[in-house]
C-alpha cells in the first residue's frame with residue numbers, strides 16, 4: 001500500500017519549549033489512523049503540521065507525495081479543528097457554502113455536497129438557523145460537515161465526536177468506515193475515547209511530543225500485555241515515568 | 242472566485258451586525274449634526290444691505306435666498322444698527338462688500354453667493370470685489386474649518402475601528418487559521434478584506450459627505466467628488482491601520498485601547514488647533530499623521546476651493562508614516578505568523594499606492 005502521509009524527523013518548538021520531538025510516522029492510503037495521548041501531548045500540533053497551518057521547526061511532512069505546506073494539496077484535505085471555527089452571524093448553510101466555495105467544485109455539485117454533508121451530521125433541518133443559536137454539539141457537527149463538504153481524499157479530524165450524542169457518534173463512525181472502504185479515503189482522527197480508538201486500523205500513542213508506539217489496537221494490547229486500550233494508555237503512561 | 246466568496250461573506254457578516262451598521266452609517270451623522278448646532282446658532286437667510294444695485298442683480302440675490310434690503314446710502318454703522326449681515330455697495334461696476342462677520346460661517350456663505358452672482362452678472366469678466374470685515378477677518382470661520390476635519394475624522398475613526406475588530410474576530414475565533422487550511426491564498430484574504438470593508442467605507446464616505454454638504458450646509462466650494470476621493474484614500478489608510486493594529490491586539494477591548502493612543506492624538510494634529518504656532522517638533526510630528534494630510538486636503542477643497550492637482554503630494558507624508566510603522570514591525574516582530582506579516586505588508590503597500598495618487 002502507498003503511503004499517503006509521511007512524516008520525517010519532525011520537530012516543533014514554540015519559543016524554547018519543544019512541543020514535538022523528532023516524530024517519524026507513515027500513514028497508508030485508505031486507512032483510519034488514530035492519535036491518542038494525554039492532554040497537551042502534542043496531537044493537535046502534529047495534526048496542524050500535517051495540514052500545513054503550523055510550520056515545522058525541523059523535519060518534513062509529505063502528503064500524497066508533496067511537501068507540506070502546499071496550497072494545491074489543501075484541495076484534497078478536509079480539516080476539522082479542535083475548536084469550532086465558525087461564523088456565528090451566518091446561518092449553518094451560509095457557513096457550509098462559504099467554505100465549500102473556497103474549493104474547486106462545480107456549482108451543481110456544490111449543492112449536492114452541501115446536502116450530503118448536512119444530512120450526514122443530521123443538520124439538514126437546522127441549516128437555516130444562525131450558528132450563534134446552535135448548541136455545542138450542533139456546532140461540532142457543522143464543523144465536521146465543513147471538513148467533508150468538498151469531498152477530500154484525506155480527512156483530518158481533531159476530536160470530531162466531542163459533544164456528540166452516542167447515537168449520532170455511531171452513525172458518524174459508520175459513515176467514516178464507508179468513506180474508507182468505498183472511496184479509499186485516508187482518515188486521521190485524534191480522540192480521547194478508547195472505543196473510537198478501537199475502531200481505527202492503526203493508532204499512535206503520543207506522549208510529551210514523541211510517538212511512544214504505533215500499531216493496530218491488537219498489536220498495542222499485546223505489546224503492553226493489556227486487555228483493552230484503556231489499560232494500554234495507562235500502562236504506557238506508567239512506563240514513560 | 243475564492244476572493245469573491247470571501248468578500249461576500251465579510252459583507253454578509255457586517256450586514257447582519259445591525260449595531261455596527263448603525264455605528265458606521267448613522268453615528269457620524271448624529272455627531273456631525275450635534276457639532277453643527279453647537280457651532281452654528283442660527284441659519285436664517287442673511288440680511289444684506291445693497292446700495293446702487295441693479296434690478297436683475299437684486300432678483301438674482303433674492304433667488305439665492307439672500308434677504309436684500311435696498312438703501313440709498315449706508316455705512317458700517319447701518320449694518321450694526323439695522324442688524325444686517327453685510328453691506329454691498331456698487332460703484333462704477335466695482336463691488337465693495339462689508340461683512341458684519343458676527344457669525345463667520347454666515348459671512349462666508351454670503352460672500353460666496355455674492356461672488357458667484359457678481360461673476361454671473363458680469364458675464365465673462367467678473368467685477369473686482371473688495372471685502373472688509375467689521376469683526377474678525379476672513380479666517381475666523383470655526384465650523385467651516387472644523388467641518389472638513391470632522392468629516393475626515395469620522396471616516397478615519399469608524400473605518401479604523403470596525404475593520405480592525407473585524408479582522409481581530411476572525412483571528413481570535415480561529416476562523417482565520419481555519420481559512421488557511423483551505424486552498425485560499427494569503428493575498429486573496431487580504432484583497433477580500435480590503436475590498437469587503439472598503440465597500441462599506443465608500444458607502445459611509447458618500448453618506449457623510451452628502452449629509453454634511455446637503456443637510457448641514459457645510460461650506461463646499463470645491464468639487465464633491467474630490468472630497469469623496471480624499472476621504473476614500475483616508476478610509477483606505479484607516480482600513481490598513483485598523484487591520485495592522487488589530488494584529489497586536491488579542492481582544493476587542495485591547496483594540497479599543499488603541500483609540501486614545503492612535504486616534505485621539507490625530508485630531509490635534511489634524512489642524513483643529515492651528516499648527517503654525519506650535520513647537521517645531523510638534524509640527525514635524527504632524528507631518529507623519531495621515532489625518533493631518535487628509536484634513537489639510539479636505540480644507541483646501543471644501544473651504545478654499547482648490548482641486549486635486551493643487552494638493553497632490555500631500556499624502557506623501559502618510560506614505561512615510563506607514564513605511565515607518567512597517568519597518569519598525571519588521572524588526573521587532575520577526576516571530577509573527579506569516580499571515581499577519583502579509584497583512585502588515587499590505588497595509589504598507591496600500592498606503593504607498595495612496596501616496597501615488599496625487
Ligand SMILES: Nc1ncnc2c1ncn2[C@@H]1O[C@H](COP(=O)(O)OP(=O)(O)OP(=O)(O)O)[C@@H](O)[C@H]1O
Nearest residue numbers: 014017019037038039040041042043044045046082
Ligand atoms: N500557540 C502555542 N504557543 C505555545 N505553546 C503551545 C501553543 N499551542 C500549543 N502549545 C503547547 O503545545 C503542547 C501540545 O499542545 P496540543 O494542543 O498539541 O496538545 P493536544 O495533544 O492536542 O492536547 P488536547 O488533548 O488537550 O487537545 C501543549 O503543552 C501546549 O501548551
Ligand SMILES: [Mg+2]
Nearest residue numbers: 043044045082
Ligand atoms: Mg488537541
